[in-house]
Amino acid sequence: MKTFDWIIVGGGLAGSALSYELAKVGFSVLLLEDSPVPSNGTRYSYGGIAYWSGSTDLTKQLCQEGIAIHHHLSSELGADTQFREMNLLLMIDADRDPEAIVRQYQQFPITPALLTPDAAVEAEPLLNPEAIAAALLLPHGHVSPEATVKAYNQAFLRAGGTMQVAPVTGLIQMGDRVQGVTTPTQTYEGANVAICAGGLSRSLLNNVGISTRLYFTQAEIIETLPVEVQLQTIVMPAELKRFEMEATAGSIEHDALWDQPGHEVVAPVLDIGAIQFQDGSLRIGQVSRTLTDPQAQADAAASECELRQTVGHFLPALKQLPGQWSSCLVSFSGDRLPLVGQLAAVEGLYLFSGFSNPFAVLPPVARRFAQSAMGQPDEPDILLAQLSPNRLIP
Ligand SMILES: Cc1cc2nc3c(=O)[nH]c(=O)nc-3n(C[C@H](O)[C@H](O)[C@H](O)COP(=O)(O)OP(=O)(O)OC[C@H]3O[C@@H](n4cnc5c(N)ncnc54)[C@H](O)[C@@H]3O)c2cc1C
Structure with missing residues (x-):
């Protein structure tokens, strides 16, 4: 052999x-x-x-x-690989302080432009300006x-x-x-x-x-077929809840729980985001859960409803697009x-x-x-x- x-x-x-x-x-x-x-x-x-x-x-x-x-x-x-450079638009929720959030981004070698809601709509016409206090714009890469x-x-x-x-x-x-x-x-x-x-x-x-x-989240998204609606940017939140979730769920105190199926280590989070691929299809995400059983089944109908409600608040044109809900596992470490x-x-x-x-x-x-x-x-x-x-x- x-x-x-x-x-x-x-x-x-x-x-x-x-x-x-x-x-x-x-x-x-x-x-x-x-x-x-x-x-x-x-x-x-x-x-x-x-x-x-x-x-x-x-x-x-x-x-x-x-x-x-x-x-x-x-x-x-x-x-x-369908590589392209495109803009990443990071939404800042209406009740958050844009100046405090933009300061957190000063640690990076490329720092974002801070946009008013009106300027954000110029960059991403599908955005609801009333849902945000401001947005950050960054250069980003993208592949299929x-x-x-x-x-x-x-x-x-x-x-x-x-x-x-x-x-x-x-x-x-x-x-x-x-x-x-x-x-x-x-x-x-x-x-x-x-x-x-x-x-x-x-x-x-x-x-x-x-x-x-090593740990894992169950990530839940909606995927559409190619649609006529045109998203210009990759849209995500400026404050990703997933990173905080992973730091807590991946701490040494929680490590033993991960070897016992049936636990949910920390509460689920929803970081709304959307990307359109070159064929016109969209992925709209994402709910993240820390269920310790990798085979655990989520309530698909409730998850889809929550994703649609939230994306409809920020990007109303995407709320009712026909699409398929799916889930998958994503690995992460605590640091x-x-x-x-x-x-x-x-x-x-x-x-x-x-x-x-x-x-x-x-x-x-x-x-x-x-x-x-x-x-x-x-x-x-x-x-x-x-x-x-x-x-x-x-
Ligand atoms: C909605 C969403 C959006 C994301 N957006 C981004 C993004 O914009 N940028 C970014 O960098 N990352 C993003 N990620 C994260 C990124 O996609 C994943 O972290 C990465 O693709 C994981 O790759 P992987 O090969 O480690 O794992 P996987 O892609 O999960 O592959 C693991 C493979 O191992 C196989 N496998 C498992 N067990 C066995 C076995 N016993 N024998 C043989 N094969 C086995 C599985 O079948 C699977 O195919 C996103 C993830 C999600 C869910």
């Missing part, structure tokens, strides 16, 4: 980018994805590239590297998530990679060294295994006795940095998940990961070392 250099588990943005980068530098790589048509976090994403949002030396550098990669990614991969994954996968296959549709059910280990993975029908041998299973990474690792500080690197418990076993700004920072992290895997183990990438999953283990 062939022994791969790397087995990558999960074919969302993380697994697709990482498998491509590893194959590109010459490793033999197997990408295993559970579903032929994944209904994952990448599939329902807006695909926004918040390259302006680095707030530390580490995240500033990754954002810069990320946007530079996106500018050339379509030509490198030989397929169109599906087109990006497809482009990575095609380039991966051309680079000699192997892709199989199968759920990974376990690890093969010899002592404390990983030797491959199992699926219901096969075993695959690999010198290294990287878990890129998004919101299911925690339970997959738990099943083989490994704890991680907004991804968990990337070898897991202390098992040699050769890596985690690559929990990105809070993946479309900006994941491509450069995947590239650095592959270069580091090629390089000398005694000269680790200093930047990558800061993302080690072991940093959060008390």
